[in-house]
Amino acid sequence: MLCFYAIVLNSFSALFFIVLNALKAFLEKVFFVMVFLSVVIPAFNKEDSISKTLAEVKRSCDSFKVSYEVVIVDDHSTDNTYPEIVKTVKNWLNFRVFKKVKNGGKGGALKEGFFKAKGDLVAFIDADLDLPPKQLKVFIDLMNVYNADAIIGSKRNSLSKVEYSSVRNFLSWGYYKLVRGLFNLRVSDTQVGMKLFKRKKIEKIISKVNSSGFAFDLELLARMRKENMNIGESPIIMKHSNFGSSVSVFAIAKMLKETLLVYFTVLRG
Ligand SMILES: Nc1nc2c(ncn2[C@@H]2O[C@H](COP(=O)(O)OP(=O)(O)O)[C@@H](O)[C@H]2O)c(=O)[nH]1
Numbered sequence: 001m002l003c004f005y006a007i008v009l010n011s012f013s014a015l016f017f018i019v020l021n022a023l024k025a026f027l028e029k030v031f032f033v034m035v036f037l038s039v040v041i042p043a044f045n046k047e048d049s050i051s052k053t054l055a056e057v058k059r060s061c062d063s064f065k066v067s068y069e070v071v072i073v074d075d076h077s078t079d080n081t082y083p084e085i086v087k088t089v090k091n092w093l094n095f096r097v098f099k100k101v102k103n104g105g106k107g108g109a110l111k112e113g114f115f116k117a118k119g120d121l122v123a124f125i126d127a128d129l130d131l132p133p134k135q136l137k138v139f140i141d142l143m144n145v146y147n148a149d150a151i152i153g154s155k156r157n158s159l160s161k162v163e164y165s166s167v168r169n170f171l172s173w174g175y176y177k178l179v180r181g182l183f184n185l186r187v188s189d190t191q192v193g194m195k196l197f198k199r200k201k202i203e204k205i206i207s208k209v210n211s212s213g214f215a216f217d218l219e220l221l222a223r224m225r226k227e228n229m230n231i232g233e234s235p236i237i238m239k240h241s242n243f244g245s246s247v248s249v250f251a252i253a254k255m256l257k258e259t260l261l262v263y264f265t266v267l268r269g
């Protein structure tokens with residue numbers, strides 16, 4: 001008799017676990033399918049702005065009335081960025097945070113965030129409020145209108161409103177000329193920290209991107225162009241450096257080196 005009860009109990013527990021696993025797989029599948037928009041935010045030493053940015057991203061995305069998630073990648077910040085993120089998002093279930101064990105540059109963080117993202121559309125946005133997140137809605141609408149594979153922000157669009165220091169303006173202009181000279185990209189600005197992509201369209205391409213610094217965006221766009229993808233532009237509102245900048249002489253030198261590498265590997269390769 002005891003043996004009979006043991007067999008029944010065993011069968012019930014086995015059945016229970018099978019049902020539980022099936023339910024878990026089902027919920028994961030439903031949740032996976034349901035995410036329309038993933039917002040990826042690379043964060044490096046942004047302790048002053050990160051909480052405000054995340055709150056604003058939440059407010060904006062809630063107002064879009066779409067299913068969304070936010071993926072934050074802390075690139076081994078040396079200040080209080082990571083604890084600030086954890087404290088801010090602790091009750092927001094659709095916000096996930098990852099911390100890199102070593103600083104690897106903005107491009108590396110974006111790539112990691114992209115592969116964690118589940119949405120049909122993936123947006124990259126900067127971790128400060130230089131670019132108000134609510135304008136992402138314009139990017140989504142433009143993507144629909146043009147059936148584009150990507151919509152990228154441009155400071156040079158005639159409708160853009162940009163507040164920028166003259167030094168940064170000059171550097172940006174110089175980089176634009178360099179990129180125009182080297183690449184036939186047909187975009188007016190590769191570097192704005194707000195971009196939107198169709199995940200399925202760039203999944204394979206992004207895994208090939210090698211630039212880990214600020215030239216990541218350029219390499220991704222160059223590779224997309226090579227595959228004849230449709231890249232559209234959006235006007236932006238941008239007020240630079242509400243919260244300081246991490247663009248150093250070292251970062252610029254790395255970016256120029258990576259840009260030349262992209263020229264030789266992607267274009268010529
Ligand atoms: N992951 C990562 N992100 C970075 C790094 N440096 C800058 N960023 C991010 O890149 C974005 C733009 O940087 P920011 O300092 O605001 O530059 P600026 O606005 O162009 O002057 C922000 O989201 C930063 O957190 C880095 O080394 N690693």
Ligand SMILES: [Mg+2]
Nearest residue numbers: 126128130241
């Ligand atoms: Mg900034």
